[in-house]
Every structure is written in structure tokens, then in C-alpha cells.
Amino acid sequence: MRTVPSRPEGDERQAALWACIAVLHLAAVGAFLWTGLARANSEAAFDRGVRTYQSLSGVISDYRFFAPAVASDTRTGFILELRDGRSLFEPLDSDSLEVGLRYQCIVASGLRANRKTQDVLAQSWAAVMLGVHPDASRVTVVTQSYVLPSMEAWAAGKRPDWALHYTGTFGRRDGPLSRESP
């Protein structure tokens, strides 16, 4: 006959210990959110330890979704120059909403970064495109941001537009090198 476990002995005492740990953890979460602790960027052991705890516990970033302002949408596309002289345009998008959101996050991360990081990211995307299209010799990465007029401007007849934010051309090592390549 199966025996049903009874309430663990010392449950309350053990829970009290867990409660203390939980309070410390929540205090750390609060500190990550509202003090400069989470933004410590040094390589010192303490700061790396803090960042490690953040990564492990999931408090990787703040929870400022759509705050303090709603950022502009972005889009990225690739102009591929094929070896036979033709060119091809391929946007970075997906039929899957979930996948498309992740593409947007990658592009948005690039837009927030400095020019050097933007070049590194664009180079990474270009490498993927050159892998997908072995017949392409060069690829130009184009990133645009969405310029949405305010409600007042919209009511007055203004309409949204896409503004160019980044371009970079990348070639294969075995192909012709581009002057514009970063």
C-alpha cells in the first residue's frame, strides 16, 4: 500500500530560513532595479559576481517595457550583388510574429549601439546572407527607423516615413573588396 508523505517535519523552521533568503534576494532585485548596482560595467570581481547573479536569477534587465517612451520601429534589408551582375533585395523579416519580434530586437540593439558595434553586428548579418546566397559577392546592409507623426500631425495630414539609419557594404574575402566596407 502506498504511503502518502506527511507534512515535512520542521517545515516552518526551514521555511523561515527560505523566507530570509527570499527577502535578501528581493532586496537584491530592488537594488538591481533602482540603484546603479545593475549598471556596474567594470571587470572587478564584485561587479562580475553581481552580473552573474543577475544572469542566473533572470533579473537580466529592468522591466521598463515601453518606458519611458515607445521607441521607433526599425527594419533591415539586404541588397545582394550577385556574381552575374544582378542584384537582389531581401528584407529581414519573418511570417512568424515571434521570430519577427526577435529580429526587431536585434536590429534595435544595433541602432542603440555605437558605430563600431553597428558595423560588427551588420557584418554578422551580412555573413549570414552571404552564406544563404553563395552566388552573391557583396551585400549592403540597410537599416531604417520608422518616423511616426504625432496624433496632432497625423490629423493635420502628415503620414509616416522610413528614415535611413545605417548602411554598410560587405564583401567576401575571396570576392571584390568594397571601398565602403567598414
Next chain:
Amino acid sequence: MNRVQTQVRRFWLEPVAPDGLAFLRIAVAALSLLQLSILWPHLPELYGNFGLVQWVITDIGAGDWAPGLGRVGRLLAPLGVSTMATMYAVFVLYAVGLVGLLLGYRTRFFAVLTWFTHGLTSANAYLSLYGVDTILHVLFFYLVFMPSAGRWSLDARAGRVFTGPTSGARVALRTLQFHLCFIYLDTGLSKAQGPQWWNGEALWRALMQPQFRAFDFSWLASYPLLAQLACWGTLLIEVGYAGMIWVPRLRRHWLVATLLLHTGIAVCLRLWLFSLTMMVFNLAAFAWTWRASEAPVKVEDGPREEAPDAALQAV
């Protein structure tokens, strides 16, 4: 023991049934499996070494000691294991962990496996992650420690775990509740600092961005007051959450308003997985115990107790 100590003890240690935690375990595992099934065909480009963001880039940016796919890949490479094989192996282990959590089989072990593998994948894909991934990782971390197998699990059926109310479950619920309050307070206060949330432009911008657009909301430009009121309502719900959810008379209304807010985000901005995850988080943290607090608490190995009064059992 003085009155304050009694209140604190009751607040943190009053035994509670594990139903809310079990619901959290099952719902989070189910949502994560759904998310994984959507992402599976795109794993190489989103998480692979030669995907849109190569591991060498994310490894440099990480700046911590937490293990990531890149580090595991480098460890296994001398053994002849390709980075692609490493990535798929980690995701297969993640899926196995999620199934274990869903079924509640050896729950603690599979909770650790899920949390660890999710951490590995997140470490090298943080540029592509958004709110749902952050919240899921928080919940996986908590599920490692929480007694979530006490209901609707194979462990409970096999008699491996205690299924009655425990103080451990109460501590777990309190942690979830406080963390949820922190989330809403942080997002609410941050929104309140931006003029877009006071003049209504935030809602307009969110609804009109191509990536979120579910319906044509251009008519909203003719009714800016409506957008402004909706923004103020969002601020009220989010900033007020941390306080009002603890007031017994307001709790039900605030919870319903919060769930409606997430329903609106899901329908109007198409952020279904994020909204469902937040709704599960809310329901597990507050709705389940609030429901249970209206019924007598049944202690399986002790005398039958009446539920403490509403003022003492805050939630």
C-alpha cells in the same frame, strides 16, 4: 511572541496549498513549449554560432561568469562536437526539462535542467530576447526552489511529495507576489517619467508601429483624449499595483484590471506570449490564494483549521 511577530510569521509562514505554484509550473512549461515549437525552425539564425549574432560577439558583451552556449560550444569543440550540434543538444535538453516540469515528474531535477539550459541559450542570444524571455527566466529560477509538485504532478501521484499546505509554499508565493509588485512598480514609474505617457502619444505610437499593428488605429488621431485616458489608466494600474493588490477590498478589481490590460496588449499589440506569461504570473501569485483564502484551509495531517481572517491572511 508579540503581535508584530505573529503578523510577520503569519504573513510569511502560514501554510498554504501548493495549487498556485502547480498552476504556475504547468502553465509556464506549456507556454515555453509552445514558444519553443514556434522558434525551433529558426534556432540556427537566432541562437546558432553563425546566426545573426555570432557567439563571439555575445561572449564579449556578456561580462559575467554565467555559462552560455558559446562557452559550452568551445568546451565541446575539441571533442569533435560541432557548434550546431551543441546548440541543438542544449535545446533538446531544454525541451526535455519543460516536459518534465509539465508532468511534474522528478520536478526539482527537471526544474534545474530547464533553468540551466534556458540560461545557456539566453546568454548567447540576449540581443534578440524581449520581455517574455526575461520573465520566463525569472520564473524558471523560482521553480527550482518552489514546492510546485504538490498538485497535478506525477510526483504527487507517486507519493514522492507532500500534497498539503506548507509554509514553504507560502514563502514561495510571497516571493512571487513581491517580485510582481517590483515589476509593475518599475515599469509604471519609468513610464510616468516620459511625457508620451501623459499626453497619450505612447499608446498611439505603440498601436501604430508596424511590428505591433494588429488593427488600423489611425482613427485614434481624431480622439487624442481617448489615447490620453488609456495611458493614464495604464499608469494607474501599474504604479498602483504594488499598493492596491494588498488591500483586500481592491485586490479583486486590481487583478481584473491588470488581466484586462494584458489582454489588451495581447489583442492590440499581438504580444500573445508575453501577455499570457504575465497573466499566468498574476494568477499564480494572487488569484489562486485569494480564491483559497475564501475557503477553509484543510491540513491533511492535522486538525481542520478555519482560514485566518481576511486582514491577517492578506492574500
